[in-house]
Amino acid sequence: MSKTIVYKQKVEFGDCDPARIVWFPNYFRWIDAASRNFFVQCGVPPWHETEKTLGVLGTPIVDTHARFINTASYGDVLDIHVTITEWRTKSFVTQYQIRRGGDLIMECDEVRIFAAHRAAVGDPQPGIRAVPIPPSIRSLCE
Amino acid sequence: MSKTIVYKQKVEFGDCDPARIVWFPNYFRWIDAASRNFFVQCGVPPWHETEKTLGVLGTPIVDTHARFINTASYGDVLDIHVTITEWRTKSFVTQYQIRRGGDLIMECDEVRIFAAHRAAVGDPQPGIRAVPIPPSIRSLCE
């Protein structure tokens, strides 16, 4: 069984659009916050510390796939359930389920990497590169 | 050949995060603007008019899948290439390619519906329901 950490998010008036529902880019703002909160709650040190100890700067996103199932509006309190569902060699998959009580609002599968400063030339992303999953971080999050 | 409409977006300082790159939820803000711009440029009347003529309120998102290929930062000017790649019975697929000159920054496939006010009970999304693609809109966008 993988760890699941829940991040609470209240929907405010300004998060909603003229259709009176959450404007969808805001779900990704909250998912990014829930992703960081997951590592913090699992006991992973802040990235400015892991930069010194492991060379790890953070976890940039490389792929996301989201399904919008129900709408939410202001006044709603959302629970964002976060689990890492797969560990690959140099990336990992996080699943998010955004719920309002028993209703599933949005579901998202996201691939991120652990990034370090780029040492060599020819890397795909300018400035950073993916590093193998640090075992010390993985063991805290499983 | 499907129509492709390009939406230009300048990246501002405030669109970037402490890693000095575009914070990824901002790509979805721009994609939403590029989606509306596509219909406007194709000659589709504003939704407040189609609401009266066709009952169509807008095009809510139901699914999105994005790949983040390169990073962008402030000062960059991005071209968002928008094409509708598939017409289904009650939904359609839009492809977005965000480019900076020759570099592909982000790529996204998105499913949206044409929404009308919900008439009957038992519809999945509260308040709105998917309607069949209006042929008059489709012919303008192909």
Add this chain to the structure above:
Amino acid sequence: MSKTIVYKQKVEFGDCDPARIVWFPNYFRWIDAASRNFFVQCGVPPWHETEKTLGVLGTPIVDTHARFINTASYGDVLDIHVTITEWRTKSFVTQYQIRRGGDLIMECDEVRIFAAHRAAVGDPQPGIRAVPIPPSIRSLCE
């Protein structure tokens, strides 16, 4: 003594800019949420109810004056202290103090009105107009 209601706000990575501090427009997002929270905590019914009972649609902003005293960054937890410091005939002044523990981060004085649908021609703001402060709302907030 006026009522003071405190709204808590955690600063997330995406709220910060390439200078690694809160990008200032975000303070106004939080102030807007803290303003609504003030009325809710004071027991004022939601605006969709006051629209029916009092004709009041909400409290649009007409003037704001903010001083930025210290910077904040991600991981910080901010307390937004909210008080209505002045009741005028058709507007009211709210004072916000954003604190991190003992440090004052930002201070803001804001003028808002109670808005109703515009009945007569010649009103300054299209669609809405300021109405006299409803005594039932004022007595809950003092």
Add this chain to the structure above:
Amino acid sequence: MSKTIVYKQKVEFGDCDPARIVWFPNYFRWIDAASRNFFVQCGVPPWHETEKTLGVLGTPIVDTHARFINTASYGDVLDIHVTITEWRTKSFVTQYQIRRGGDLIMECDEVRIFAAHRAAVGDPQPGIRAVPIPPSIRSLCE
């Protein structure tokens, strides 16, 4: 006569709130972009260059005072007129007028400083300090 630089901003659906008007924090997002654009258009080098030549990192905000005169909504194209109206010893005042055609939507007076890394202890803002206005920058902007 001071220089005035105009920054164009289109209002998108997602910039508007459930009242169907621009959610006011967005005006500050656009003002921040218009402020940077002013310096660029005046020929001031990017801050990463002035950091090396003059020690100047950027222009953090210390005070803003805004008046909201008319509402705007999606589809509107706004012109943000930017002028530096006052040069003080260690700060400067910028005036913004946001117009839609002949209508004044919002007006804002803002105080910013030129910031350098803090050298000495006891400075008010952590990490940065105000430096005297660089004459080479002032002469480009007047």
